[in-house]
Amino acid sequence: MAAAETHVAHRAMDGRRFLLSGPLDFSAPFTSVVELTIAGRPHEFTAGSVGLADELAQALGVDDFDEKLNYQGGVLLTARAKSYDAQIRLSEDRLVAAWRGRRYCFVTQLYGASTANLLAALRTLRIAEHDDGLVVRPDTRAGSHFAAPATVIKQVPGLGLLDMTTLTAERARQLPSWRGLPTRAGELFRDTLSDGRPYFVLAGPDTWVTVLPLADTVVDQVPNLVARLRVRSGE
Numbered sequence: 001m002a003a004a005e006t007h008v009a010h011r012a013m014d015g016r017r018f019l020l021s022g023p024l025d026f027s028a029p030f031t032s033v034v035e036l037t038i039a040g041r042p043h044e045f046t047a048g049s050v051g052l053a054d055e056l057a058q059a060l061g062v063d064d065f066d067e068k069l070n071y072q073g074g075v076l077l078t079a080r081a082k083s084y085d086a087q088i089r090l091s092e093d094r095l096v097a098a099w100r101g102r103r104y105c106f107v108t109q110l111y112g113a114s115t116a117n118l119l120a121a122l123r124t125l126r127i128a129e130h131d132d133g134l135v136v137r138p139d140t141r142a143g144s145h146f147a148a149p150a151t152v153i154k155q156v157p158g159l160g161l162l163d164m165t166t167l168t169a170e171r172a173r174q175l176p177s178w179r180g181l182p183t184r185a186g187e188l189f190r191d192t193l194s195d196g197r198p199y200f201v202l203a204g205p206d207t208w209v210t211v212l213p214l215a216d217t218v219v220d221q222v223p224n225l226v227a228r229l230r231v232r233s234g235e
Helices: 052-059 115-122 219-226
Strands: 006-011 017-022 030-038 041-049 067-071 074-085 090-100 104-111 125-130 133-138 144-146 151-156 160-166 181-183 186-192 198-203 207-212 230-234
Touching: 006 030, 006 133, 030 133, 041 052, 041 133, 052 090, 052 104, 074 115, 090 115, 104 115, 104 133, 115 125, 133 144, 160 230, 181 219, 198 219, 207 230
Parallel strands: none
Antiparallel strands: 006 017, 017 230, 030 041, 030 144, 030 151, 041 104, 067 074, 074 090, 090 104, 125 133, 151 160, 160 207, 181 186, 186 198, 198 207
16 A cells, blocks of 8 residues: 655745645655854854754753844853864854744854854844744845855655755756766665765755765665655745
């Protein structure tokens, strides 16, 4: 008996929605990553479900947030993290910040910054929480803009880790000159990472999906699984 077709929608941090469908397991949570330029400096934001804030904070060396304030319909949490690299004898002082809404949150960090610096950067953004994800809207008049399209990252059991973003002219130029394997989601290409591990690129009409096989992936079965997958994007 064939597996039932399932559907899911995830919203990237720049507002673009990715719609996945097929007889696959889409139950795992997703994250979205975007890089912005604010006042000439790069800032990376990672969004996901509300529990992601604590997970990422711990990975960045923060056991608990020590400052909390209401901000743009959610709660802004901050903590100070310090680290020392003995090899290069460099100490780093970082401000780790998380904005937490009803269902989603985002996390970012600033080096050698104060809470005032953080708020100055966030004032150039409008935060909006949707049922399918978290969006930040930069104010170009305030010196804030997207440095590149946001990505959505999602693990699909059996297939691997999907890294989805918008197909740009720059990415299209990276494709091989030969045609890939045709699927209903686009053309599938296989390549190899620098460490010898295989990965795949799925180039659709307006999407670019990198498929990284994981421990439960049978690499030779990836084309068959991708053939059942459909990926679309829209505002």
